[in-house]
Amino acid sequence: MEKKIVNAYFALAVVCVVWGTTYFAMRIGVETFPAFLFSGIRQVTAGLLMVLILLLSGQKITISRRDITRQFVAGTLMIALGNGVVGWAERYIPSGLAALIVSVMPVYVVLIGYASGTDRKAVNAHLVIGLLLGCIGVALIFRDNLADLGNTNYFVGILAAFFACFCWAAGTVYTKHKPSAAKTLVNVAFQLTSGGLVLLVGSIFLDDYSELNTVSTDSIWALVYLILFGSLASYGCFLYALKHLPSGLASVYAYVNPFIALLLGYFFLDERLTWVTALALTVTLCGVYFINKSYQVKRIRRTTSLKT
Incomplete structure (x- = not known):
């Protein structure tokens, strides 16, 4: 296996673990x-820190206007x-539930890729089974939350999480099929x-700034953790994995994250x-x-066809 592919799997593993903790940190x-x-x-702090790191390491920040737009x-x-x-x-909504909703993201990735015509060949029986099982897993979680849907704020929170999940999936497909010629960390x-x-x-139109008078120390530490690990370190890993692995495979972190979030919420936030x-x-x-099996099958078929 190529070194880049091995590194991509390692980067994906980092994303699976670290992003699972970010739901907990964001909730705090x-x-x-x-x-x-x-x-x-x-995000702005993490982005500027990345620029600083690149400059201090002697790397040139070279990017075209087209890639800036992308x-x-x-x-x-x-x-x-x-x-x-x-x-x-x-x-x-609970942090674990938010993570579970985001776990339907691979479904969106496949559907968007198929609808846009960018990844239709990736769909096979193994992939469909995997996505269906992922959806069933999320449905099982909702079994314990149906009664809470009567709460307006709770329901709006769920809708917002599904919308966010769709936007992230759209961004994933866009990034995969509109690649930048710039280096990965520059893109990060x-x-x-941006x-x-x-x-x-x-924030100017949607936030209540009076809340700044009651910001807790825990919220500040959560912000520091998310800047350094949730954004600066793991987002770079995500883009690296996305660049070297199929978009459907790179998105499987969304299946691992919820369970890390659920365990942290259970032990530290008294979530059910x-x-x-x-x-x-x-x-x-x-x-x-x-x-994972679906992409292994795809690679085997592609290798076989090339040999023949």
């Missing part, structure tokens, strides 16, 4: 901090409308900064965890297996 952060301002500060679109979709809206939704810097700026502008969650875990991990 937005509890006392204006949600969009919180995410905007997080990174702005990707940053708006994934950072602002994706990650930022999820953070806002966590003011009204531009996506984080998405963060969109969030800061949105039942036997249904354990069943959902089993079903969803089976889905991950089939998704």
Whole structure:
């Protein structure tokens, strides 16, 4: 296996673990901090730090106007409308549930790729089975939350999380099929900064700044953690994995993240965890297996066809 592919799998593993903890950190952060301002500060700071790191390491920041536009679109979709809206939704729904909703993202990735004609050949029986199992896993979790849908804020939070999930999936497909000629870390810097700026502008119209008078120390530490690990380190890993792995495979982190988020929410935020969650875990991990299997089958077929 090529070294780049091995590194891509390692980067994907980092994303699976670290992004699972970000739902927990975001829940703590937005509890006392204006949600969009919180995410905007997080992403802009991480983006500027990335630029600083690149400059201090002697690397040239070279990027074309076309690629700047592409990174702005990707940053708006994934950072602002994706990650930022999820953070806002966590003011009204548990962090574990937010992560579970985002786990349907691979379904969106496949559907968007198929509808746009960019990834129709990737669909096979294994992939369909894997995506269906992932959806069943999410449905099992909702079995314990149906009664809460009568709460307006809770329902709006769920809708917002689904919208954010769709935007992140659209950004994933866009980034995969509109690649930038710039280096990965340069793309990271531009996506984080542009998405963060969109969030800061949105914050002016959507946030209540009076909440700044009651910001807790825990929220500040959550912000620091998310800047350094949730954005700066793991987002670079995500873009690297996305560049060297199929978009459907690179998105399987969305199946692992919810269970890390659920466990953290259960132990530290008193969020509910039942036997249904354990069943959902089993079903969803089976889905991950089939998704991985689908791309292995695809690679084997492609290699065989080339040899013949």
